Amino acid sequence: xxxxxxxxxxxxxxxxxxxxxxxxxxxxxxxxxxxxxxxxxxxxxxxxxxxxxxxxxxxxxxxxxxxxxxxxxxxxxxxxxxxxxxxxxxxxxxxxxxxxxxxxxxxxxxxxxxxxxxxxxxxxxxxxxxxxxxxxxxxxxxxxxxxxxxxxxxxxxxxxxxxxxxxxxxxxxxxxxxxxxxxxxxxxxxxxxxxxxxxxxxxxxxxxxxxxxxxxxxxxxxxxxxxxxxxxxxxxxxxxxxxxxxxxxxxxxxxxxxxxxxxxxxxxxxxxxxxxxxxxxxxxxxxxxxxxxxxxxxxxxxxxxxxxxxxxxxxxxxxxxxxxxxxxxxxxxxxxxxxxxxxxxxxxxxxxxxxxxxxxxxxxxxxxxxxxxxxxxxxxxxxxxxxxxxxxxxxxxxxxxxxxxxxxxxxxxxxxxxx
Numbered sequence: 001x002x003x004x005x006x007x008x009x010x011x012x013x014x015x016x017x018x019x020x021x022x023x024x025x026x027x028x029x030x031x032x033x034x035x036x037x038x039x040x041x042x043x044x045x046x047x048x049x050x051x052x053x054x055x056x057x058x059x060x061x062x063x064x065x066x067x068x069x070x071x072x073x074x075x076x077x078x079x080x081x082x083x084x085x086x087x088x089x090x091x092x093x094x095x096x097x098x099x100x101x102x103x104x105x106x107x108x109x110x111x112x113x114x115x116x117x118x119x120x121x122x123x124x125x126x127x128x129x130x131x132x133x134x135x136x137x138x139x140x141x142x143x144x145x146x147x148x149x150x151x152x153x154x155x156x157x158x159x160x161x162x163x164x165x166x167x168x169x170x171x172x173x174x175x176x177x178x179x180x181x182x183x184x185x186x187x188x189x190x191x192x193x194x195x196x197x198x199x200x201x202x203x204x205x206x207x208x209x210x211x212x213x214x215x216x217x218x219x220x221x222x223x224x225x226x227x228x229x230x231x232x233x234x235x236x237x238x239x240x241x242x243x244x245x246x247x248x249x250x251x252x253x254x255x256x257x258x259x260x261x262x263x264x265x266x267x268x269x270x271x272x273x274x275x276x277x278x279x280x281x282x283x284x285x286x287x288x289x290x291x292x293x294x295x296x297x298x299x300x301x302x303x304x305x306x307x308x309x310x311x312x313x314x315x316x317x318x319x320x321x322x323x324x325x326x327x328x329x330x331x332x333x334x335x336x337x338x339x340x341x342x343x344x345x346x347x348x349x350x351x352x353x354x355x356x357x358x359x360x361x362x363x364x365x366x367x368x369x370x371x372x373x374x375x376x377x378x379x380x381x382x383x384x385x386x387x388x389x390x391x392x393x394x395x396x397x398x399x400x401x402x403x404x405x406x407x408x409x410x411x412x413x414x415x416x417x418x419x
Contacts, residue, residue: 012199037168117143228340229259
């Protein structure tokens with residue numbers, strides 16, 4: 001790749017220049033580019049799968065595990081998903097230029113706010129090549145330029161997808177540099193990307209905890225991130241217990257390896273003997289290992305003792321920690337102490353308790369009588385998401401198009417002067 005510093009500097013300069021054009025692009029232009037990208041990908045299926053085959057073979061040669069190879073695979077169904085995703089984003093309402101809160105001030109001026117792009121977004125991700133398409137579509141529709149740095153294991157797949165993205169941008173008369181995929185596998189590229197505030201406005205890391213922790217620690221650019229998904233469900237003593245069992249099973253077993261999967265179950269002592277034995281049997285049937293507090297162990301013979309670490313753990317697998325609590329106050333206290341701030345749910349028929357839970361639990365998504373698995377951009381009606389943020393600034397929860405924008409104040413006058 002030659003001089004990596006010069007290469008990344010060039011990407012940054014090109015992205016900054018493209019971002020100014022993208023900020024002024026019309027909705028029609030952006031939608032045309034997204035649909036042209038979909039057409040290009042559809043027409044390039046064989047080339048995409050040939051490139052992906054090179055990555056898969058390299059992965060096998062490096063003895064990547066089965067889960068990693070599965071995430072890396074660009075199957076026909078995943079290509080279909082990329083096409084559908086691009087068309088869905090094209091159909092979403094364009095947030096750019098939206099004006100809200102216009103009001104007259106005593107001076108006679110009008111003051112409001114306009115939604116605008118962030119500028120240049122750097123996205124760092126691992127394994128899944130379809131993220132290249134996902135990230136490009138959301139950045140483009142929200143009027144931003146993007147620099148995408150995928151994992152080295154997907155380099156051929158990502159470059160093939162990048163060609164389709166460039167083709168779509170050019171077909172719509174937009175700059176091809178609006179979406180740039182880093183072509184080098186040199187890890188120094190990541191270190192440079194996250195320390196270029198003159199070119200990059202925000203970084204979004206998508207990957208494992210170690211990647212996100214490293215980027216958060218080293219970045220000189222704002223980061224939209226989440227490190228863990230230690231999600232909780234609390235079964236209140238005023239819950240509909242059949243409803244509680246249904247939600248608790250779904251939240252854990254519908255899918256194990258996601259950040260919105262249930263990892264810690266809290267149960268009010270007053271209903272534990274009526275709900276835990278059945279839950280234990282159902283979890284056992286799903287092959288879930290239960291790690292329980294001493295009192296819960298007496299009601300769940302197949303469980304093993306939980307350690308202090310279990311209360312803060314994101315398992316991303318068929319393991320669940322279970323704790324009995326005295327009631328709502330203890331449940332809220334436990335969650336606010338151990339949660340990673342992702343998603344928490346209460347199962348209760350008591351309106352006042354539900355309202356307290358919603359107000360007092362400090363997480364990016366808080367739910368009543370619903371599975372934590374709903375914490376997702378598509379399920380929230382965002383159409384798609386770039387990730388889920390557990391930060392409190394600038395975006396929190398699923399980050400869709402609006403999360404990739406900001407607002408600026410606008411003032412309308414008619415020769416007004418301040419006296």
